[in-house]
Amino acid sequence: MKLAFVFPGQGSQYVGMGKNLAETYPEAAAVFQEADAVLGFKLSELCFNGPETELVRTANTQPALLTVSVAALRVLANAGIQPAMVAGHSLGEYSALVAAEVLSFADALRLVRRRGELMQEAAPPGTAGMAAILGLEREQVVAVCREAETLGVVEPANFNCPGQIVIAGEKAALEKAMELAKARGAKRVVTLNVSGPFHSSLMLPAARGLAPALDEVEFYPPQVPVVVNVSGRILTDPKMLKQSLLLQVQKSVLWEDCIQTMVAAGVDIFVEVGAGKVLSGLIKKINKGVRVFAVEDAESFQRTLAELREVG
Known part of the structure; x- marks a missing residue:
């Protein structure tokens, strides 16, 4: 059994996400408390109770999804479930870098908050x-x-x-x-x-704005291999991982390639960590031979845990 964690991006958000995790597991609740403290506003309240009109604003959606993914990640880690590889779809790449210990959660939060603001501003509404x-x-x-x-x-x-x-x-x-x-x-x-033409050259202003924010943050060598969106390949050099985040804003997300790379490396079980099951559906279409689980609340965590123990 070779296990990979994958992390969802924008579009997976919904009002109520993470609430059950935070109410059930202290380690998940601590993640939401840290997010509130780092960002200086009640992100937890936005995730748990909305309103949806605020949650779907890119500058809010991105840190919200990151926080839910990291909360689920901490619950898995507390149960002794560790990945052999990680990847994330678009915004989810930041969650993957937290999982690989390349980025601290606090630094990732500040970066995705800024990334969301810049992406929101890059193209005038309706254009x-x-x-x-x-x-x-x-x-x-x-x-x-x-x-x-x-x-x-x-x-x-x-x-x-x-x-x-x-x-x-x-x-x-x-x-x-x-x-x-x-x-x-x-x-x-x-x-x-x-709210914009994400992952296209029209996002070049957002990439330029993100560069100074990335320069201020320390990136560490990954503890597990990270497969990145811009190439669909494994990167291990912290400088290259930082550069890939800059390119990723304005380049195509090669998600199919990411999954194929992981399967070629021996991954046969994927766990989608965070809100929704968008990636689970995509992975099943990419390779029907792998097993796919999703963890977004206590019920899905317990079910995944039981299945992993059975196959492990």
Whole structure:
């Protein structure tokens, strides 16, 4: 058995996330208390009770999801469950770096709060967005984006799993790419309810703003291998891990590649650590031969623990 932890990104948030963990496990409650103290406001209250209108603001969503993931991580660690490898989807890469002891939780919190603010500011509301294209191959989506670029910036943003690719770009170019994708036989093309064209070159201002914040933070050698979004490969050098976070803001998330790398390294069990089960669904589509669990509350933790003890 070779176990990997994976950590969700933006889109997995919901009002009430982490509340049951904090009420059940003191180590999880301590994580929320630390987050409140570091950020100087009641992030815990926002996670547990909303309002949703505030929780979905990128500057709040990012530290909120990180905190829920780290709370679940601490519960797993307290039970003696440790990963052999880690990865995170977009924002989730910060949670993975906390799990690998590259970043302290407090530093990660400050970074993702700043990252969220910068990403929120990078593109004026209504000028750009994202869309999911279902049922086309990578090459087809890349070709569609190139063809639509006569109207502005549009690029592949997330290679999530076979047949599910997200694109991001300026409004006119994005709409043209969506039309072309439908014409090329996409099963579905769905506009995403997000506040900006994340993981595209339009996020370059956010990357520039994030650079000084990253420079102030100490990155340590990872205690377990980290697979990064920008290359889908393992990185062990702290400087390279820091650089990958800078690139990640404005480059495609190669999630399918990340999972394939972990499977090739012998991982046969994945545990999604934090809110929701988005990554669990993607992993099952990438490789049907691996086992996938998710831990977001006491019930899912106990169920995962029982299953892991059985296979272990």
